[in-house]
Amino acid sequence: MRIAVARLDQTPKTVVISDLSHDGRGVAHWPEGHAQAGKAVFVVGALPGETVVVQQTGRSKHFDEARTLDVLDASKDRVAPRCPHFGVCGGCVLQHLEADQQIEYKQRVLLDNLQRIGHVLPGMVLPPLRGDSWGYRRKGRLSVRRVEKKDKTLVGFREQDPRFVADLRECHTILPQLGFKLDVLAALVDGMDGRRDIPQIEFIAGDAAIALVFRHLQPLGEADRARLAAFGQAHGFVIFLQPGGVDSVQPLAGEAPPLSFHLPQWNIELVFRPLDFIQVNAKLNQAMITRALELLDVQPGERVLDLFCGLGNFTLPLARVAGAGSVVGVEGDAGLVARARANAAHNSLANVQFHTADLAQDLRGQPWLKQGFDKLLLDPARAGALEVLKQLPLKGLKRIVYVSCHPGSLARDAGYLVNEAGWTLQAAGVMDMFPQTAHVESVALFGIGDW
Structure with a gap:
């Protein structure tokens, strides 16, 4: 529980930043001589290795919060923010960090979550996927x-x-x-x-x-x-x-x-409505689909299951490369499923089916679950996919590709797949879908044995 700002000691203090938190704030500890010496403090606008003057803005039992007033010793990775609203607007928190270091930071967040929450590390760290750093949000x-x-x-x-x-x-x-x-x-x-x-x-x-x-x-x-x-x-x-x-x-x-938007590599056009979910970054979306399909490595005649399929962003390219194989997409939003079916027809894809199902609920009555599949792709929301993973007949699968928008839920689900279900986390890496922010998008490949 936070204490009102008016009761805080807002006298400027000097601290040394040791790390970046998962939300892009500098991590420090109050120095000796401070009333809360040793207590962690999260500092907006500060980078690792910097000495900064801060003003406290919040307090809780285990950590304090502060904002940067002055940078006494700047990091070599600090850059001038491009936007005049940086520091006030909450849309971006990393504009002051050099672009290459932003992606390094996100890779560390992913690996830290996998190890700390899932107690697992990938056999291979994939090269980060990157695109334009500015003007990407659609x-x-x-x-x-x-x-x-x-x-x-x-x-x-x-x-x-x-x-x-x-x-x-x-x-x-x-x-x-x-x-x-x-x-x-x-x-x-x-x-x-x-x-x-x-x-x-x-x-x-x-x-x-x-x-x-x-x-x-x-x-x-x-x-x-x-x-x-x-x-x-x-x-x-x-x-x-x-x-x-x-x-x-x-x-x-x-x-x-x-x-609509096109996926030219697969000769696909996806039509959507104004409030439908689409991936924010168009260029990264195409690179992400390419990587996911490469990792899944669909072979002729294989059956593929795409969970949380939305409009068919992955499903339709999968259907295009599956050839004589077939693809089944499942999504909880009936409107998105209707438009996914329309998109399949629009692109003359006959080897794909779509079904509506709440993937967080009991799926035992779902006929598609009993059809049998060779490969699985899933792209869940922030809550992850643990409920559905526990219900799937995983033993019949050859590969699982998991696209994630939250490293914590991916780490939890990876822990289940590896430590309880017997899979191997063969590879994982980040995709910079949201440059200048602390948002971490990633992809992971699960298989049997080494990759």
Whole structure:
């Protein structure tokens, strides 16, 4: 439980940073002479090897929190942040760390989690997958807040203190067509009659269009709808409205152009809706699919199971390379499954099936589970896949490729596969899906014996 900031000793203190935490903060310990000497303190904006002056911002039983006031002795890996909002906006936490060191840090986080949580290490560490460090983000959610005291509407990500919305003029990780128009977007909302009724704006980009989805708590008047239409036309955005739940999303006017992206290596086009899940980084997504398929090494006639398949991001390329084999995709969101089936038909793929199932629940009644498979690919959410792994007939499989967006859940599941189910963690490595952030995306290959 944190103690209110007003009760903290906020006198500047000098500390030496020894490490980076899993969320990108510098790790130090209060020096001798401090009332809490030896206690760990996590410092925003500090890097290993640095001597910094800090101000305490939080306190808990086992550690304190602080922010950097001044860098007395800088790391050789420190660089000047590109974005003027760095340090306030919570969207990025590593802009001050050189790009090569960012990926080294993420590799260490992955290996540390595997060893500490799963009690396992890979036989081989895969080379990191990397792409553009800036302007890569094609999907996200911007918060909107009207601040009456400032007579201003804020549009941006949450601040490092998540109670507040960052007042952003620009974002260097969002696609530049939108990232350098955030001030214009904020001015649009501020000029609307319904500005107090818009809590968020989601953005998503296909190959040919960028969609903006305006969530609104009250119906928008004709004047506001006209303002949105003019904004979309002037800046090249497709505007959608969301008056209620996910199913309420509709184009502002008329028939919106379809949203899609191509996977040219496999001659596949994936069509999606504005609130569907797609991978944030388009270039990394293609590299990730390539690596996953190489690791899985599908042979002619083999049957492949793809769990948490979404729109078919892995399933359809797998079906393309499977040839005479077949692929089954399973996903819990019925809407995504419907669009995955439509995408299979759109790409003339007849050797693939899709099923809807909650993969965290009892699967004994699912007919697809009894079909028998040679290879398994899974790409779960942050919670991981332990429940489904415990229900699968793993003994019949030759290889498992696990794509992960959270190293902790991957480590836990790897521990189960290796230490309880008898598999070998043959290889693992990171993929820099979210440069400038502490987010760690990774892929792991499980097999029998060495690789």
